[in-house]
Amino acid sequence: MSYDPKRIEPKWQRYWDENETFRTEDDFAKPKFYVLDMFPYPSGEGLHVGHPEGYTATDIVARYKRMRGFNVLHPMGWDAYGLPAERYAVRTGVHPSITTRTNIETFKGQIKRLGFSYDWSRELATTDPAFIRWTQWIFLKLFERGLAYQAEVAVNWCPAQGTVLANEEVKEGKYIETGEPVERRLMRQWMLKITAYADRLLADLDDLDWPEGVKAMQRNWIGRSEGAEVNFALADSGDILKVFTTRPDTLWGATFIVLSPEHPLVMRVTTSDQHEAVKAYTDQARTLSEVERAEERSSTGVFTGTFAINPANDVQMPIWVADYVLMGYGTGAIMAVPGHDGRDHQFARANGLPIIEVIKAPAEVDIQLRPWEGDGLLVSSGPLSGLKSAEAKKAAIAWLEERGLGKSRVQYRLRDWLFSRQRYWGEPFPILHRADGAIVPLPEDSLPLLAPELDEYKPTDKGDPPLARAEDWVHTTDPHSQLPAMRETNTMPQWAGSCWYYLRFADPKNDYALIDPAKEKYWLPVDLYIGGAEHAVLHLLYARFWHKVLFDMGVVSTKEPFHKLFNQGMILAFSYRDHAGKYCRPDEVIERDGQWLVGQAQVTQQIEKMSKSRFNVVNPDEVIDAYGADSLRLYEMFMGPLDVAKPWQMSGVAGVSRFLNRVWRIVVDDEDALNAQVCDTDPTPEILRLQHKTVRSVTDDIEALRFNTAIARLMEMSNVLLSLDRKPRVAVETFVLLLAPFAPHLAEELWRLLGHKRSLAYAQWPSFDPGLAEDEVREYAVQVNGKLRHKVRADAGLSATSLLETIKTDPRVAEMLQGKHVVKEVAVPGRLVNFVVRE
Numbered sequence: 001m002s003y004d005p006k007r008i009e010p011k012w013q014r015y016w017d018e019n020e021t022f023r024t025e026d027d028f029a030k031p032k033f034y035v036l037d038m039f040p041y042p043s044g045e046g047l048h049v050g051h052p053e054g055y056t057a058t059d060i061v062a063r064y065k066r067m068r069g070f071n072v073l074h075p076m077g078w079d080a081y082g083l084p085a086e087r088y089a090v091r092t093g094v095h096p097s098i099t100t101r102t103n104i105e106t107f108k109g110q111i112k113r114l115g116f117s118y119d120w121s122r123e124l125a126t127t128d129p130a131f132i133r134w135t136q137w138i139f140l141k142l143f144e145r146g147l148a149y150q151a152e153v154a155v156n157w158c159p160a161q162g163t164v165l166a167n168e169e170v171k172e173g174k175y176i177e178t179g180e181p182v183e184r185r186l187m188r189q190w191m192l193k194i195t196a197y198a199d200r201l202l203a204d205l206d207d208l209d210w211p212e213g214v215k216a217m218q219r220n221w222i223g224r225s226e227g228a229e230v231n232f233a234l235a236d237s238g239d240i241l242k243v244f245t246t247r248p249d250t251l252w253g254a255t256f257i258v259l260s261p262e263h264p265l266v267m268r269v270t271t272s273d274q275h276e277a278v279k280a281y282t283d284q285a286r287t288l289s290e291v292e293r294a295e296e297r298s299s300t301g302v303f304t305g306t307f308a309i310n311p312a313n314d315v316q317m318p319i320w321v322a323d324y325v326l327m328g329y330g331t332g333a334i335m336a337v338p339g340h341d342g343r344d345h346q347f348a349r350a351n352g353l354p355i356i357e358v359i360k361a362p363a364e365v366d367i368q369l370r371p372w373e374g375d376g377l378l379v380s381s382g383p384l385s386g387l388k389s390a391e392a393k394k395a396a397i398a399w400l401e402e403r404g405l406g407k408s409r410v411q412y413r414l415r416d417w418l419f420s421r422q423r424y425w426g427e428p429f430p431i432l433h434r435a436d437g438a439i440v441p442l443p444e445d446s447l448p449l450l451a452p453e454l455d456e457y458k459p460t461d462k463g464d465p466p467l468a469r470a471e472d473w474v475h476t477t478d479p480h481s482q483l484p485a486m487r488e489t490n491t492m493p494q495w496a497g498s499c500w501y502y503l504r505f506a507d508p509k510n511d512y513a514l515i516d517p518a519k520e521k522y523w524l525p526v527d528l529y530i531g532g533a534e535h536a537v538l539h540l541l542y543a544r545f546w547h548k549v550l551f552d553m554g555v556v557s558t559k560e561p562f563h564k565l566f567n568q569g570m571i572l573a574f575s576y577r578d579h580a581g582k583y584c585r586p587d588e589v590i591e592r593d594g595q596w597l598v599g600q601a602q603v604t605q606q607i608e609k610m611s612k613s614r615f616n617v618v619n620p621d622e623v624i625d626a627y628g629a630d631s632l633r634l635y636e637m638f639m640g641p642l643d644v645a646k647p648w649q650m651s652g653v654a655g656v657s658r659f660l661n662r663v664w665r666i667v668v669d670d671e672d673a674l675n676a677q678v679c680d681t682d683p684t685p686e687i688l689r690l691q692h693k694t695v696r697s698v699t700d701d702i703e704a705l706r707f708n709t710a711i712a713r714l715m716e717m718s719n720v721l722l723s724l725d726r727k728p729r730v731a732v733e734t735f736v737l738l739l740a741p742f743a744p745h746l747a748e749e750l751w752r753l754l755g756h757k758r759s760l761a762y763a764q765w766p767s768f769d770p771g772l773a774e775d776e777v778r779e780y781a782v783q784v785n786g787k788l789r790h791k792v793r794a795d796a797g798l799s800a801t802s803l804l805e806t807i808k809t810d811p812r813v814a815e816m817l818q819g820k821h822v823v824k825e826v827a828v829p830g831r832l833v834n835f836v837v838r839e
């Protein structure tokens, strides 16, 4: 029979399950390897082909490391809170836990069909009461340490949805999904003081083996700026106004002050003449989100009617209010230096404010027309004149400090983390608001605090969160003081569980502690973490923050949770649009002479994200039905480098499936028995060399996550093995072992046919002899018009074409041929290259 994944894949999946092949023991004597996927949100849509990409990559590494003798922790779980189940509950009354359970079942079934080597005994969901308990416990610890606090913050409030929205969900004052109006509202919210960890979150990035791009995004998000805080006296009262600047060297060029519309001093400094205008302006500014204000290109603002004094030169600086200054950064007030800052320049021009030059601009720059934002020599700056910008910054800070007018300051862009949501389907806060006004934590031994069942999952008509509907639950008694108390009705955001789930996998059933210290020491940190680049900032930053808090508490022993991070690239797909821009179904499109047609009409092809509305979604179940899980796995790894985006092509799956068919025929005959060509013959020197080279490359490639090139090597070796009449058993077995991490079902089946009684999951990974794996090098003669001119060392096995390519990259050869007209090139593999040239 031929290769039949439908027969062998379910069989091996059952075998692995029944034998608990991948159950991980806490065997502290063995070297460990913890390889983790970013656990999925089990949506109602089921798995898409993007999921198996990362999961296959981690599975290859997990299987490979087991074969290398590591004790491998490779778990899977569910990031199971999330808005869709709650929306569904609002519509239908079905409890989100029921929807979530169904979705988890679907996901798990789909994932199991892919033959991943997860230790399912460690499965967890963030919605499990036993998990919630410890999420809430961490919150209590944050609260105890003063890292969780309540504050009135300006939030994006959508009255129609009855909830707060994230900045990313709002555009032009509307909820992007529905177009419903959004207003800025001050609301009491729970905040986590991530800013207290800004410096460590920044510094500790240096030691991580993470993509540079992700590190850069985190650095940017944390946004460290070095500068100074400068005190300005108000002309009338002498009261002090503080600003933050990164350019203290430009102090002599500061000509006006700008306050953020929310700045507490705004109304105090505004004169009665200006009161109305300022009030109208600040009210209007409140409707815009900070993102919009930061992007705002116009220069709106109003004068308050009063002045501050520039301590450098005693010049009177008018105080303005403008929305390009944000309350949440620095001090919410700036000294404007229009000569050397673009936004200040634009504002000064729009409002007729003075522009002066204090950094010498190049001759072609007229400072009145455009700002000079670069460095240079200081002019008109009293004691700083003549200094260069960098020295002047230091000198300015010293000058300010001597006079008590300011000090150096480091400012982070990072804000505290808004940690409450007005939702039902999230962890309740283990917090009581006591009748006497005290905010008290629930006792640890009363956790978990579970959300009550509700008849309705909508916010209340008053706009309170859904939990406020459960009056009996909300009204309670503080067990310590016996005073009446109300429960917190906000819930935690979906991020909470994903901040620490990786710890729980190392000790998922512990009822006494979040994690046993010995297990933590052994398993942590995660050695390899693979997931989508969309988590480059928030999830990874939040998880790092919690980890550091747990580190300070002594719960974990490493400063960082994830040693190596890798982002898989997105799997895209072809889509087709007609001339009107309407999407067509790909199965209706035919290709003719390089054009795409639906009927007679020409359509355009593009590569885009998969989406239902583009008809280009590929369902992994269908691919498995048609080709098997091993083909799907292999194809996703063969599409290209793991970290780049690449388009799905069904023909590619067919291609790797043919490869697996050939592999089948190497080992299996027509009667489903071992192919008689496989025999105990000694490999020829060429075969031996090929075997050792393939082991070396596949090993190196797996270590470097270059799975596509590893597969190419396997294909090369399989072609040679297939062509042999006598196939040395040692080479065939080596090949099967190398294939095992990629196509585990097929490899297990072949291993069994080769006479082995046990799973190859823990068989020893093949080793190579470096001498045999070496590329053989030889010296090639380089002739010009038949005369020996030079010699070049290169790989012995080069074909004529690649020999020519290689020789031409040699600098001496390039030099020899420069300016000459090459009429003919002759390459004799293994010997020489001859160039026939005319001057």
Ligand code: ANZ
Pocket: 225, 244, 245, 246, 247, 250, 260, 324, 325, 326, 327, 328, 329, 330, 331, 332, 333, 334, 335, 336, 337, 339, 340, 341, 411
């Ligand atoms: C004077 C100055 C002169 C500035 C100059 C820049 C150039 P980063 O690098 O992002 O930290 N700034 C300070 N607080 C602000 C706020 N709340 N809203 C808007 N802008 C604010 O930027 C720091 C600079 O951004 C500060 O330095 C300040 O303008 C402005 F030639 O002060 B600067």
